[in-house]
Amino acid sequence: MVPCIEARSLNLTFTPKNRDPVTALQGFDLQVSKGEFLTLVGPSGCGKSTFLNGLLGLLKPDSGELSLNGKQINGPGQERAMVFQEFGLLPWRTVLANVELGLELKGVAPLIRHERARELIQLVGLESFQNHYPHELSGGMKQRVGLARALATEPEVLLMDEPFAALDAQTRDLMQTELLQIWERTKKTVLFVTHSIEEAAYLSDRVVIMTARPGRTKNVFKIDLPRPRDYEMRLTPEFNDIKATIWSSLKDELGTKAAGNGI
């Protein structure tokens, strides 16, 4: 079976504004199956976000292979959509118009895209806010809009770049559970990036630990918790064992990074 997403000995460099290019990924390998919820965890700057931008088609690999359903990724496409950490909502557009953005760029007729956007706004529970502007919404609501916008184009793969990092702890817990519910209903392939071990363990089928920069795959953990999962599961000893295992793999990388930076 062809994996949905495949990266093989991938090298990716990116150039921060006014700085020298940085090798973010070197010899990176990853396979994600269709319908899987996979999370990348690694030290800051290990290339997690760079990888998502590569998958999204905004960055080109220097060498190696990066493919979706067996086809080389060449720029953005409808099968992929990203939920951004900083939301990335257009401030001059209402919730409805923001959710419609992808459909509009695809050239979908106004009536059809209104209807489709309304369905998704309902899915994320923002019916009564569809004519509000982003600045009138809370962080959690903004990210719901971000999620609805990504789902609106019916992508096969949902890329989520630390989507809940800017939210407060309670909103974050709530959004995680809602995301799982939506994922179970829509059965998308999700590639999720986070710094939180707890979040990774709670959401994922598999958690991939990455090394410090340049990022490679260090360990892959299969999370054998039953689904559907709920918040109480996070209070069990099994869940704590999983967290401890992931932490023991991750902590060496954090050390290397700190040593490398002379902190």
Next chain:
Amino acid sequence: MAFKSFFSDYQRLLLGMVSVIGVVLLWELVFTYVIPLNPFFFTKPSLIAAAFKEQLVSGTLWKDVAISSKAFLLGFSLAVIVGIPIGVFMGWRRRAEYTLDPFFTALYASPLVALAPLLIIIFGVGLTGKVALIFLLAVFPFIFNVFAGVKCTDRLLVNVVRSFGGREKDIYFKVILPSIMPYIVAGARIAIGRGIVGILVTEFYAASEGIGFAISRFGDTYRLPDMFAAIMVLMIMAVVLTEGLRKLETFLTPWKTGQEAR
């Protein structure tokens, strides 16, 4: 109690009116009872009002306002049409910025009214010369404000539009244009002031009609009440334009309302 809440609801308006009326009244009273008025050097509100009424009735005022407004609107519109695309181009294309910036910075910093004699030599004393100077004065605030606005465009939003398959055209129209709208309005505010200076300078310098010409002619002939009436008209025009711009701003940038304290 009712009076108190009425006062707090309308205190901005009330205090504004009281201050304007108070100053006018003081001016009138001082030159009626305290300092004897020498009509060759100064004037007072009642005389200005009489002159204003006479000009209104005789129709000369309307003609001057129409002539000057036409030049202003043409020059200003041209500045909008030319300035915004140049600003966007300079802001989005680094090479365009490096090429054009020294030239435009020098022009923006210089007192362009110095070019008035040249423009009159080239275009003559009519409408074209006025439009040319108003355009030159008003175009740079648009160029530089739009340029700054484009530079401040959120890269994340550009990436969002790209990630959904947006092309260069979509980035211009769905990200850059809306995000520079407040900068365009701020540029327009500066351009209005500069444009009015443009009207005055050309009409002072060489013209046979228009509000600037009226002011200078009344001044030359010591008709101070008439001169003040014309200046007042110019002030009213400036206020109307600025207020109109404020209304236009809330219409063009509805997402900004409530975001900042007004």
